[in-house]
């Protein structure tokens with residue numbers, strides 16, 4: 001037990017690369033080397049601030065996690081935010097603050113992290129997204145459903161504030177599509193969507209039954225420049241910017257008029273952070289829609305061509321078109337605007353401007 005605790009702490013210390021990070025455990029304490037009696041050493045040196053939340057992000061090496069860690073570290077301090085995933089982190093991540101291996105299916109390891117790292121909030125990003133989930137349904141069920149059960153139980157046991165993102169994919173062909181309200185029919189037809197409805201309902205149940213402070217936002221397709229999308233149905237809206245600046249050609253897997261709600265990543269991460277800070281008494285729901293803009297591929301192409309006029313686009317719809325056809329076109333997010341003052345900042349033209357400002361230097365385009 002002590003050996004495994006020591007190993008965990010030692011690994012964390014090595015990953016942090018911080019010699020001054022010392023964790024105290026009862027009468028012994030560890031500084032990345034041998035255990036020593038408390039009295040032989042100075043007081044523990046730690047940059048951890050007990051007055052602000054210590055936050056664990058699962059699946060943090062994906063499209064949303066890296067940016068969120070940056071936003072939250074800016075707000076609460078570098079050591080307060082622990083990134084985790086099952087992949088090896090690149091050097092810049094290891095240098096940016098705490099990073100740990102955490103498999104969402106390994107309950108014991110998660111318990112150990114929560115206890116050892118004194119976690120207060122859990123932001124649960126690990127998931128298989130819509131298109132990837134359809135390719136490996138058994139794995140999607142494990143990661144998206146069993147993983148969710150693990151974080152709910154952990155949140156109950158350790159009184160964690162829990163955020164689990166939901167999605168436009170939590171709706172289906174029987175839902176009203178334009179606009180789609182917070183409360184309506186949800187009969188999704190992907191394993192991703194089914195697992196997200198399950199997460200919404202289980203989270204609300206754990207809130208009613210055990211008082212777990214569960215919160216969820218239904219995000220539209222998220223567009224970011226510095227991280228890659230993880231296999232969703234809205235990925236084309238990121239890929240087109242890269243294609244415009246590299247080959248000048250884009251093949252779109254959706255039909256030209258397939259309208260979907262979308263959001264720039266800064267709005268998404270700000271929504272999450274503001275929602276997590278909102279007092280419980282303001283919240284009428286535990287799951288809210290958040291909306292920013294809504295466009296079809298042909299509308300995006302028109303806007304992108306203002307920056308790259310020679311862009312050639314062809315359309316070759318595949319299985320993702322079937323998924324998108326059952327999803328909302330426009331989200332009604334009046335609940336979030338009313339209850340916790342949600343406001344988006346980026347529309348389509350602003351989004352294109354910011355994507356090209358970021359990506360042009362990367363590809364050496366003037």
Ligand SMILES: NC(=O)c1ccc[n+]([C@@H]2O[C@H](COP(=O)([O-])OP(=O)(O)OC[C@H]3O[C@@H](n4cnc5c(N)ncnc54)[C@H](O)[C@@H]3O)[C@@H](O)[C@H]2O)c1
Nearest residue numbers: 059061062063064103104125126127165167219221222230
């Ligand atoms: N990106 C979007 O457009 C979007 C929209 C709506 C909701 N969401 C939700 O936001 C969350 C994050 O999305 P993302 O786009 O960053 O996803 P992503 O696919 O880019 O990243 C998911 C991460 O989960 C990790 N993961 C997979 N299996 C794991 C396991 N067993 N244990 C721990 N980690 C594991 C992966 O390594 C990956 O880094 C997801 O829950 C997703 O459903 C995303």
